[in-house]
Amino acid sequence: MAVDTPNPLVDIDAWEAFCDELKAAGQQIIRPEAPTDELNRAEGWRYLTRLTRIALDMFMECSDRDFPSFYRPSHETAKIGADNPDNYYLRAEINGQHDYRISGTRGTVAYLGFIAIAGGYEEADGNMRSVSAIDTHSGLEVNADGSIDVILSQTPQPGNWLKITDDTVAVLVRETYLDRSTETFADLTISRLDMGDSKPAALAGPKLKADLAKTAAFVKGTATLFADWAQGFKEHPNTLPAADQEYCQKLGGDPNIYYYHGYFNLADDEALLIEADDIPQCDNWNFQLNNYWMESLEYRYVQIHVNKHTAKYRSDGGVSIVVSAKDPGCENWLDTTGHREGTMAFRWIGADRIVHPRCKVVKLAELAQLLAQ
Template sequence: MAVETPNTPVDIDAWEAFCDELKSAGQQIIRPETPADDVSRAEGWRYLTRLTRIALDMFMECSDRDFPSFYRPSHETAKIGADNPDNYYLRAEINGQHDYKISGTRGTVAYLGFIAIAGGYEEKDGNMRSISAIDTHTGLEVNEDGTIDVILSQTPKPGNWLKTTADTLAVLVRETYLDRKTETFADLKITRLDASSNKPAALSGQKLKTDLAKTAAFVKGTATLFADWAEGFKAFPNTLPPADQAYCQKLGGDPNIYYYHGYFNLAEDEVLLIELDELPSCDNWNFQLNNYWMESLEYRYVQIHVNKHTAVYRDDGGVSIVVAAKDPQCPNWLDTTGHTEGTMAFRWIGADRIVHPHCRVLKSSELSHLIAK
């Protein structure tokens, strides 16, 4: 066998290994418990292509930690793990051994948060651990001209400081809207402060090989992780139990968010009624519908989620949300977009206390007696 040296060109085996690993990820779509209807199966195959696009950005296009750049790790056509339709996500790959600066305009989004993370879904344990966080809820400082500066380093810095560790490998940004039509997202850039060169190094064969392997591992690891989640939710249909909050933090969750995850499974003549009898003070709350693969449904064109700003409230201050295949002619209807089953999520963001939502399944004909039109 030939011995590889740093200048040995990468052989086709690296490409074939990449393709084989992507191929094996397809087994997650045909697991025995997954829906086999045409829509869910088609979305499952599309999901793998979307995960591949995300992973190629993460490990191939934006992986130079000396010259980091923000990219969108989840958006309208690439979705992971109950992605929030109210969020504009950004991510940059960094090296915790070095210092970085994030700067730009604050924008008008209701909530802006930065999280330093270590690990990833491509690793064997599947953890994307939250190292530290700074956000508008906990006192992110904004300059008089509406700009912000955040320093990322292992040692404390004045002003906005995001602590990193030696194993920190990325920073994740959540920009949360109340109303996408009227709010402006933060416009941010990131630079390494102690860079030793003014231009990126040429791509080496060894780096390409490593990055291809990580790309495929991310696709398979992410598909497996959230297929496992969906399988667990399926055991308790049409409920919204609190998630394991500590586990959510191990997967990159925001410490200011309290998460719920569930599974809906409705007959043609059934609706799911979700009720909150009181609303605590909070930066935001929202509820959303996802497909089986934990991708948010098509929120660009269909009402599949509701939040603090868009909800219609009851006279008593509570809120009732209706999940149904057909318009029941009542406030806060969310369209299942042809899915008879799928996953769902509820969040409190920066809430001063936690109030649990409660759910019940009704016949469509019963709904008019309970919800004011």
Template sequence: MPENTPNPLVDIDAWEAFCDELKAAGQQIIRPEAPIDDLSRAEGWRYLTRLTRIALDMFMECSDRDFPSFYRPSHETAKIGADNPDNHYLRAEINGAHDYLISGPRGTVAYLGFIAIAGGYEEEDGNMRSVGAIDTHSGLEINADGTIDVILSQTPKSGNWLKITEDTLAVLVRETYLDRSTEIFADLKITRLDSANSKPAPLTGAKLKADLANTAAFVKGTATLFADWAKGFKENPNSLPPADQEYCQKLGGDPNIFYYHGYFNLAADEALLIEVDDIPQCDNWNFQLNNYWMESLEYRYVQIHVNKHTAKYRDGGGVSIVVSSQDPGCNNWLDTTGHAEGTMAFRWIGADRIVHPRCTVVKLAELAQK
């Protein structure tokens, strides 16, 4: 090394600490209550690689808050916390001390919502709390040319204004489809309004070290959080109790959504019958199946969820959903895709009232006779 060349701030110890933290996250996959069948265990290890991919986008590739960009924090091959198969998720990292503009074509999705977030799963308390929200349910204004503009700032603005706070660190977008095959998602970009910088600053050792640490902490924190959730759901199987709605909001939940989470555990000759006798007025509702790690099952190729648009309704207006490993020939059958057990979720989105679903375990032979 030349005499006047400084020693690098980030040496191999930062990389080794990153690798050690990722290694420690593996303990969540072998917790004693977790399933030990080959499918669940294989999905668990894959889940950690997916969390790592998400975290690398979040903290390494898209973390410049002067030059923010949207990335997908959950999608078809990287999933977190009962990700909604009807959603196209976007997220951008921001600094609550500055103002930003989100703009672009509104698209045709049934529901479009923006949430400003403080905190994250990489932090000690694991909270990803909402500090402000604006959405189509509450009157998001659309421009005459079909585009939208949303200002993010601490002080109120005219038009579409999303409140942020000093500790805001990200904005999360939910674009909710009724039918993915026909609807067009909003094509959005985000720009900092008060930046004097013309180009991003070079990467520094200090930032790289912090980004590595946050990436690993996110993987470990997220894996731990939802393994804890699954453990709790498993204690009351084949039911869909209402979630703690206030707690859901602390973890980035949409304030227009009423959440239910549960656990299915079925024998090969059993099915879970989920019934809602009265469907309230709502922007959407849906039910989905997840694996133990709270990843939605493979919705690109298999029917693992149903919503307001895709459901077939009973003559009286209610709905019955059937969960099983084999097709019983019923309406709204959802395929467990080889899973004997796993988690599940039900949502009311923008509902004018709440109607609780009820669950019953039945024999497949009984369903075939109906």
């Protein structure tokens, strides 16, 4: 007797649609304004593979909002949107209609912040909106034994409370170091409250199709968003204008951070001199170099960024930072690692006031004289 076999809920069409969307993301790497040299093109194709790895964690491996887990959405080999070399990032996918608890140890990092997120780069508007935030700058409570607990819910709670809404989809954690070699990051876990004896559901066809589609949409949306940013920065090279802070918050920016973004484009005999004559009281500040795709350069092995702790200060209390391909033999030199052009970022974190940095292109032969003035 023949047995009827139902049509599969997930057939090859879902996989082909996923592959087609990933293929379409490649158009961002060959945009006419993007650099065409071997290094930037190679980094562009690698960038898409990195975005795919991040998206697979986000939408495939860690997408059960009833059983959330922290994963790293940006790290040493997977980078997005001027990722901060001083940060250890964590993210967990949640459902704003449920309550959650984050618990663990505070660690010794200079700054620890939690942000509830709505939306994402995979959506049509590309916004990853900040719903609410709690952090060490604004009074995160730490227990006497160094442990912390944060409740995520729509209704207010005693102690550390992170407000969420119906449309909240994730919580993002930023742990900011002054010195990675000596500080200990926070060790955190997250769980949904009122779970009882339930267990994760088996993977269903409709969810698999949706997760594949979101994965590909994230890769394409993220690549497009930051290629648009780089294009805009390129129009005003070797400057560090203040970013639109409200727009940064719509993309998941920390409300305690004041952002600057720019573009460097230097000849072999040139350097970019960045100066801040007055350093405000702050939790941290930093400056970093990125490639065209807004990935931080290789900070594990090369000095491509400087912060409040690692910087060498002038006798007047200000700071001078030098960006160039060749080592000029001065303090606070940052290596462009073979890039003649790329993006860059400056941040004030928890600053009591804002001081705008200044930029100037100088000849390497004249640099020593300028720094001595």
